[in-house]
Amino acid sequence: MTKITTNQYILIAVFCILTSKLMTMPTVIFNYAGKDAVFSVMLNIAIELILVLLITGLIKKYNNTTFFELLKLKFKKIIAIIIASILALFLLFKGVFLIQETISFxxxxxxxxxxxxxxxxxxxxxxLYISYKGLSAIGRSIDIYWVFVFLALIIVFVISITKVDFTANLPYFENGFLPFLTGSMHSLFYVGNSLILLLFMGKVEIKPSLFKYTSLFSCGMAFFATFNIFIFYNLFENFVPYCTFALSNLSQYNPFVTELGHIGWLSIVESTINLIFMSSIFCYCVRQYLQFSFCINKKIIAAIISGGLYFVVMYLFSFDLYKMLAFIKDYAYIYSLVLIPIIIILCIVLHSTYKKPSLTTNIYIKGKQNAKV
Amino acid sequence: MRKFKLAHIIFIVAFIFVFLLLPKSVTTPSQYGNTVFVVGLGLDKGEQQNILLSAQIVAAKPNAASSESYQIVSAEGVDLLDSIENLRKQTGKVLGLSHCYVVVVGDDICNTYNLATLLDPLVRTERIGTNVILAHTENKAQELLLACEEIGGDAQNVLESLTKYNYEYILNRDASIYDFYKDYLSPSSTGMIVTINHAKQESQSNNSSSQQGESGKQEQTSTMPQNKIQNVGKGVAFYNGKKVAAVPQDILRGLGWLDNSSRYNNIKLEHINTKKLKDATVTLNQKNYDINFKASINNNTPTLYITLDIKAKIVGIESPQVVSVSDVSGYYDSVFCEALQTLITKEVDAATLFQQENKLDILNYYKIFNTQLHNEWQEYLNTLNDKREYTQNIQLFVKTTLTEAN
Structure with missing residues (x-):
């Protein structure tokens, strides 16, 4: 089985925290939470972080079993397929949303x-092609491109921080905690990128430092992403609803930017990474699901079907970002509201039912107990 | 072979799609072919309550690799979008706004229209940058753009520095269209934009904005009328997007003392008497500026205690006692601080009176009270019949400290 390295896994986990958080999410949250939006962002990113840590813990424990195999082992096949279907539908829609967001940008x-x-x-x-090629292609690409993404973020951060007034949105919680909770709830669809990590189970080279470094870098990225959004809110204040793409506006809003030239390319870098890598990973996960649930043996057929599904969902929304945003804010968040607690409970159950291999170790290959050592 | 076909089937499909789309790509004119690049926009009142939109566009010119030339095109419409559409019909091309960094509004349009409503389409589109300068002119905006063109620069180059700097202040006020909307959307709904004027002058001037010819050469004839564009430190105040009053120089100076983003280049203290100086005029160069606000509500009167910490260097003394102006370091005296306190209090009081008369809150005191004394402030506002009344009741106490900078 092709495996990605520990470093590649860490980078993917870090990207899960970042992806789509700096594009339309800040504005969507602000429309509900107003000046308290930054706390909704914190809550959402904290949930994402918890998911990353829980799933990384699982990956470390069940290092020889894939997620679908594990579901089949722990539950009945029909329940496993139901859980996988719920998850796949979510990932499909997230992938489609990412492409739509980037194309609209x-x-x-x-x-x-x-x-x-x-x-x-x-x-x-x-x-479709990247999802067909599989994990090694995704891992190697991320090895190259992470530098550009981080560089873009750091530059945006540095040029924006010089102009920001950190007290601009004070006082917080003027209208109680309800706006902040509403903001978080209606934007919950943006959380859950890290669910793709479930499908990396059994496909990562496990080093002892995996959990330590994943938590460290994920926490760092969570802080960094939140701080960037905090800067965005403080720079634009009540003007936030006018800004559809946060990073795009943030990278242009500085007096010396016009003197130096455009640095809007920074948001292009971030968007392209979103488009190519994260959407590909979502598509890869959908492909995996199709292969598992419908027993499709040929990768290429599963990949084409998943690509076709992407296209169909985009067509249903008339290739319109704003239609999709309205759907996310009004309906799709309910799906996340149900799914994310289920996944968290599932992770906790899998953690608690894990038995440390001692002298006798069960080896599972393709979902069947093959041997006892 | 079979494996090869399966592995690369996606690329084959991709090629088919590209070839299908290629004919459309070939026949459609390129983006550069059907777009004119706008570098500055001007808005004036046209005939019959119409909007006159002027755009400074980059003119296509052969051998123009090193220097570009510009031209002004204008069209009228019932609103901004209609004017843009009419301009598109006139030029036969789409207006590319991604390089537009300046929007100038004429005085007539400010008097007639709600500026926030008028400019709304510009801030909603993602095609215009976020750092667009918004400036006001007492004449026609179209004329100002023409003056920029005659000077030989694009509107951005000429006006950008002028909106933020003038002969006396450094970084007078944030001047982007986004700052205007931030003020408009703030609880006080009050904002201000900078006035830039131009005039024809007979003699050649040293003003940096008026000295460059199209090819960068200095004009030689001193009697030729020249365009002079300058920011003399005036502005226009808006409430809810509508013009309320023109802000004169002295008022803007007073407001500048209380604005964190303002910096005074030279501060002149007159009639200074110390042990060493008699009736001298001292010029200080401001090096550092720190401002703190402390809000308080006593007996239903909102009061702001403002502390200004100024670090300044003596750069000139005009007095019979001073023989050499090169060495002025030993003349610093605490009297300077008292004189500065008097000067600032006088100018701030004038600015406060102006704001009270016009029910304005240009520096957003609302935010300071709301941040520091949220509950008391809301209670206070509830006692008012009109929420704008607070602008007339705020009292300011300014305390200045002056330290000599090395």
Whole structure:
């Protein structure tokens, strides 16, 4: 079985914290939470962080079993398929949303006029191809591109911090805790990127430091992402609802930016990474699900079906980001509201039912107990 | 072979799609072919309550690799979007706003329209940058853009520094369209934009904005009328997007003392009498500026205690006692601080009176009270019949400390 290295896994976990948090999420939250939006962001990112840590713990424990195999072992097959289906539907929609968000970012802010299909078709094909190639392709690519993403974030952070007034949104909780909780609830769909890590179970080279470094870097990224959004809220104050893409606005809002030239490319880097890697990973997960649930042996067929599903969902929303955002804010969050606690409980159950291998170790290959050592 | 086909089937499909789309790509004009790049926009009142939109666009010119030339195009419409559409019809091209960094509004349009409503389409589009300068002119915005063009620069180059700097202040006030909207959307709904004026002058001036010709050469004839564009330290105050009053120089100076982003280049203290100096004029150069606000509500009167810590260096003394102006370091005296306190109090009082008369809260005192004394402030506001009344009741006490900078 192809495995990704510990470092690649850590980077993917870190990207899970970051992905889609700096694009439309801050504005969506602000529409509900107002000035308290930063606390909703903190709560959402904290939930994401908890998911990362729980799943990483599971990966470390069940290092020879894939997630679907583990579900089959612990539950009946039908229950395993139901859980997997719920998860796959969520990941499919998240992947579609990521592509739509990125394509809309390009069409709305970069190009004056562009044929939308010139973005949609290559994007879906690239994602489909990466998802077909599997984990090694994703891992190696992330090995190269993480530098650019972090560099972009650091530059945005440094140029914005010089102008920010940290007291701009004080006092917080003017209207109690309800706006902050509402903001967090209606944007819960943005949480749950880390559920893709479940499908990495049994496909990661486990080093003793895996959990330590994953927690360290994930916490660092969680802090960094939250702080960037905090800066965004303090810079734009009541103007936030006018800004659809947070990072795009943040990277341009500084007097010396116009003197030095555009640095809007920073948001392009972040968006491209979103598009290529995270959507591909989501697509890869959907492909895995299809192979597991419908017993499709050929990777290419599963990959084409998952790519086709992406296209169908995008078509249902007329390739319109704002329609998708409305759906997320009004309905999709309910799905997350149910799914995320289920996954957290599931992770806790799997943690608690784990038995340390002692002298006798069960080896599971493809879901069957093959031997006792 | 079979494996090869399966592995690369996606690429084959990709190629088919690209070839299908290629004919459309070939026949459609490129983005650069059907777009004019706008570097500055001007808004004036047209005929019959219309909007006159002027755009400074980059003019296509052969051999223009090193220096670009610009031209102004104008069109009228019932609102901004209609004007943009009419301008598109006039030029036959789409207006590319991604390089537009300046929006100038004429005085007539400020008097007639709600500026926040008028500019709304500009801030909602993602196609315009977030750091667009918003400036006001007492004349026509179109004329100011033309003056920029005659000077030989694009509106951004000419106006950007002028909106933030003028002959006396450094970084007068944040001047972007986003700052205007931030103020508009704030609880006080009050904002201010900087006034930039231009005039024809007979003689050549040393003003940096008026000296460059199109090719960068200095104009030689001193009698030729020249455009002079300058920021003399005036502004226009808005409430709820509507113009309330023009802010004169002295008022803006007073407001500047209380604004964290303002810096005074040179502070002149007159009639200074110390042990060493008699009736001298001392010029201080401000090096560091720290401002603190402490809010309090006593007997239903909101009061702000403001502490200004200024670090300044003596850069000039005009007095018969001073022989050499090169060595002024030994003349520093605590009297300077008292004189500065008097000067600031006088200017701040004038600015406060102006704000009270016009029911304005340009520096957003609302936010300071709301942050520091949230509950008391809300209770106080509930006692008022009109929420804007607070602007008339706020009392300011300014305490200044002056330290000599090395």
């Amino acid at each position: 390009f069409t709305l802010s970069l190009f004056q006029s562009i044929n939308m299909w010139l973005l949609i078709i290559p994007s879906i094909l690239t994602i």
